Amino acid sequence: MMPGGAGQPAPPPPPGELQAGPEGGYAGPPPTGRWYAPPQVPRGWVQAAPPPPPPAPAAGGRPVTPPGMPPFDVPRTYLQLMLARDWAWWRPLLGLLLFTVLYLVAAVVVTLAVLVTGVVPVANLLDLTDPGVLLMTNLSLIVAIPIVWACWAVAHGLRPGWASSVTGRLRWRLLWPLTWRALATLGVGVVLTIGISVVADGGGITGPDSSYVWLLLVVLLTTPLQSAAEEYVFRGYLSQTIAGWVRTERAGAVVAAVLTAALFSAAHAPPDVLTFLDRFVFGLAASAVTWLTGGLEAAIVLHAVNNVVVFTVAGLLGDGVASSVPPAGVGLLITLLDVLVMGAYVWLVARARQTLAAATLSPAVDLRRVPVWAPSWVPAPPLPPAVRVGGPPPPDPRWSRHGG
Numbered sequence: 001m002m003p004g005g006a007g008q009p010a011p012p013p014p015p016g017e018l019q020a021g022p023e024g025g026y027a028g029p030p031p032t033g034r035w036y037a038p039p040q041v042p043r044g045w046v047q048a049a050p051p052p053p054p055p056a057p058a059a060g061g062r063p064v065t066p067p068g069m070p071p072f073d074v075p076r077t078y079l080q081l082m083l084a085r086d087w088a089w090w091r092p093l094l095g096l097l098l099f100t101v102l103y104l105v106a107a108v109v110v111t112l113a114v115l116v117t118g119v120v121p122v123a124n125l126l127d128l129t130d131p132g133v134l135l136m137t138n139l140s141l142i143v144a145i146p147i148v149w150a151c152w153a154v155a156h157g158l159r160p161g162w163a164s165s166v167t168g169r170l171r172w173r174l175l176w177p178l179t180w181r182a183l184a185t186l187g188v189g190v191v192l193t194i195g196i197s198v199v200a201d202g203g204g205i206t207g208p209d210s211s212y213v214w215l216l217l218v219v220l221l222t223t224p225l226q227s228a229a230e231e232y233v234f235r236g237y238l239s240q241t242i243a244g245w246v247r248t249e250r251a252g253a254v255v256a257a258v259l260t261a262a263l264f265s266a267a268h269a270p271p272d273v274l275t276f277l278d279r280f281v282f283g284l285a286a287s288a289v290t291w292l293t294g295g296l297e298a299a300i301v302l303h304a305v306n307n308v309v310v311f312t313v314a315g316l317l318g319d320g321v322a323s324s325v326p327p328a329g330v331g332l333l334i335t336l337l338d339v340l341v342m343g344a345y346v347w348l349v350a351r352a353r354q355t356l357a358a359a360t361l362s363p364a365v366d367l368r369r370v371p372v373w374a375p376s377w378v379p380a381p382p383l384p385p386a387v388r389v390g391g392p393p394p395p396d397p398r399w400s401r402h403g404g
Contacts, residue, residue: 071085079239092244098154099151131214163237187305188341196334258284289349292349295358
């Protein structure tokens, strides 16, 4: 018969009481089905050490972000992702300095490597329809992507994925639906503007030449990465740096869009005012879709479609078309057409926000209200183990077996 009653199983031990291992002894009152605590720890058993507590608050009372938790106390837009818990005004300056040094070194190394191998003749360095020149140019820009990631890790102490979007990664699922929207607007516009230039120039079609296949390979394999690199720099790190220094969210977005668009246009060395304005508006459109989608994907697609179509069509028609400068009136028409198609792309992206389901705010956990860094364990009281009369119970998980 079981000690708990006729045909009834023994009751479990009361909460909080410890159990003994099979080697524990007992000497006391006769069995009554109750629980008793022997005076010593059973031979051959030791109490397991409690788990270590989570990290304590850092200096100044600021809690340390536990692994796997977002580094934000409040949800942030893409341009405000630098405003993490350990934000400091000097961190972007350190990142810009690090980027400048690393990029200059990497660009010089890539350029020298291409020139020393003889892939690109020095006389052709300005001919972007030459496959070797385009390859060298693209590689010297692509190296900016890992450098931006390094700036996030070193200067900000954050995962490089925050350079891509508010989800902390590049959202690949958005690329295809954004690509066909860019092709239907900017891609068509680029073809039309090149056609207008050819008609205004009175011909000038000399291509394609024998190197067109190589040019096409370079364009398809490296131009999307080159476009992404420029977006990581201008719509990414520079825009986030500027917006992080501005007090209000919307003012920061506007200031960042205008300044980076001007820097982006100037970096392409425009030959005239209309070309500067065309690229300035391109920068504004890229900033607008970045704001609308909470990441760089839409801007990368916009840039990549533009560059791929330009180089593909220009190489197909020949270097005469690529180097021709349209008359002033034609240039104004081309600029207005570019503004129209870029505005159409922004409009399509804005309309598709619900369809794309692109998050625009980062995840956040307010550690100032939820002290997740506080110890979550309570040490067990120093009580001796318990043994149930009528047979040894199974060992308690707070005891670990060792020895023999």
